[in-house]
Amino acid sequence: MLLMILRKNLTQDLIGFLFNVSQSVVSTTIHAVKDACLASFVPSNLGVYHLTREEAIQKHSIKFVNDVFEKPNTCLPLIMDGTYFYIEKPGDFGPQSMTYSMHKHRNLLKCMLTVLPDGYILDAHGLYYANGGSNDANILKYLLEYSDLGLYQDEGDYCIFDRGFRDAVSEVESYGIQVYMPSLLKKGQERFTVEESTCSRKVTSCRWVVEAVNGRLKNVFKFFGATIEAGYTGRTIRDFCKISCAILNKFYPALVKNDVKHNDLATRMLEKAKTTNELQLELEAKNITTRLPSEWTKVSSSSLPEFPQMTMEELIVQVSSVYQLKMARKYIEESIEDSGWNVLVHKEESNLLRAKITSRFQSNKSHQVFIKTDPSKSGLDAIVGHTCTCKNGLRVVGCCSHRAAVSLPCVRIGSVPILINIFHW
Numbered sequence: 001m002l003l004m005i006l007r008k009n010l011t012q013d014l015i016g017f018l019f020n021v022s023q024s025v026v027s028t029t030i031h032a033v034k035d036a037c038l039a040s041f042v043p044s045n046l047g048v049y050h051l052t053r054e055e056a057i058q059k060h061s062i063k064f065v066n067d068v069f070e071k072p073n074t075c076l077p078l079i080m081d082g083t084y085f086y087i088e089k090p091g092d093f094g095p096q097s098m099t100y101s102m103h104k105h106r107n108l109l110k111c112m113l114t115v116l117p118d119g120y121i122l123d124a125h126g127l128y129y130a131n132g133g134s135n136d137a138n139i140l141k142y143l144l145e146y147s148d149l150g151l152y153q154d155e156g157d158y159c160i161f162d163r164g165f166r167d168a169v170s171e172v173e174s175y176g177i178q179v180y181m182p183s184l185l186k187k188g189q190e191r192f193t194v195e196e197s198t199c200s201r202k203v204t205s206c207r208w209v210v211e212a213v214n215g216r217l218k219n220v221f222k223f224f225g226a227t228i229e230a231g232y233t234g235r236t237i238r239d240f241c242k243i244s245c246a247i248l249n250k251f252y253p254a255l256v257k258n259d260v261k262h263n264d265l266a267t268r269m270l271e272k273a274k275t276t277n278e279l280q281l282e283l284e285a286k287n288i289t290t291r292l293p294s295e296w297t298k299v300s301s302s303s304l305p306e307f308p309q310m311t312m313e314e315l316i317v318q319v320s321s322v323y324q325l326k327m328a329r330k331y332i333e334e335s336i337e338d339s340g341w342n343v344l345v346h347k348e349e350s351n352l353l354r355a356k357i358t359s360r361f362q363s364n365k366s367h368q369v370f371i372k373t374d375p376s377k378s379g380l381d382a383i384v385g386h387t388c389t390c391k392n393g394l395r396v397v398g399c400c401s402h403r404a405a406v407s408l409p410c411v412r413i414g415s416v417p418i419l420i421n422i423f424h425w
Contacts, residue, residue, distance in 0.1 A: 002033045009222035037243045045246035048152045062117035065206045067266035079115045079160045083214040084108045088230040101130035115210045119255030124245045127238045137167035150175045197395035198273045272397045279385030296344035308382035320398035327401030357402045
């Protein structure tokens with residue numbers, strides 16, 4: 001009965017009807033099963049005490065993660081993030097206020113997941129209220145003070161966070177644990193430097209696994225993906241969450257596995273991270289970005305094939321992110337609806353291409369993408385450099401979605417342009 005609630009999100013009344021028993025019998029049975037799971041099953045499959053640090057390194061380390069951050073394989077990274085469980089509006093004023101999120105504009109409870117690099121859930125903390133005091137940073141500070149989470153890692157290990165944990169960085173570092181998180185724009189800064197963009201790309205290339213775990217939890221257990229009925233107390237929801245996470249650890253495969261391709265990608269990312277955006281320096285030195293529009297000529301459909309043709313595998317290597325490709329597709333769809341982009345080629349340097357792409361956040365703002373090619377080369381090697389005026393445009397490890405959108409129509413599967421099939425993804 002408990003699995004019917006968690007997996008199918010069936011109501012207790014419906015379960016009682018199916019088994020021809022009263023709702024009170026269903027409730028009593030569910031609580032008995034829940035207590036039995038919490039007593040034996042959960043402690044052996046979830047929590048900082050069920051798995052030693054050495055076992056976590058041996059069974060759940062991913063070489064790609066340590067390679068990206070240039071750490072030895074004896075280091076243990078932890079990835080943390082919060083997830084939301086939407087609930088019905090409580091009847092009492094106090095719980096209404098404590099569970100209402102000004103960010104989501106809904107009543108919810110928060111759970112903090114600590115995940116290992118392969119997607120194994122080390123622990124599920126909470127639940128926590130949704131008021132302003134229960135942000136990610138404050139939750140982490142609380143865990144460091146009142147739980148053994150801070151003692152799980154040894155000095156020299158590291159954590160991977162998103163920007164929501166920025167106010168708790170000093171507390172984590174006091175344990176000798178290094179913190180990696182996406183860069184933050186400083187006051188008056190319009191876009192990230194090459195080093196800041198590289199750091200952010202390293203983080204996002206490894207941190208996505210915790211988002212995938214959140215998605216798996218809600219996809220497998222429909223109870224958490226829907227709005228939870230008001231009859232379930234916060235303690236019951238917390239217990240259900242721990243049981244569900246323990247089931248994922250016990251019976252579901254790892255989300256990430258060690259792969260030679262991933263190791264090669266890490267090597268390429270580290271090589272790129274040591275370089276600078278030479279095209280941006282060249283544009284600034286020659287003042288090309290501020291030249292008159294008359295020095296650029298618009299690209300026609302007949303001149304587009306001169307742009308280097310790449311396979312999808314080559315583009316994925318260059319972009320180093322599936323998310324950028326998804327956003328690139330949406331930019332292409334939008335451009336087709338708006339009768340295309342304004343793509344230009346410099347008259348003096350015919351291998352320098354410029355594209356104007358409207359921002360997806362502000363319709364009155366656009367980004368300029370510059371790509372320099374080498375006609376003597378082909379495929380991935382033909383792209384000499386690229387830059388964009390967006391905040392991540394100086395990135396040399398991968399590229400922004402605006403830059404990916406310019407190359408995507410020139411990707412070919414065999415001899416067929418992918419633009420023909422792009423809407424069938």
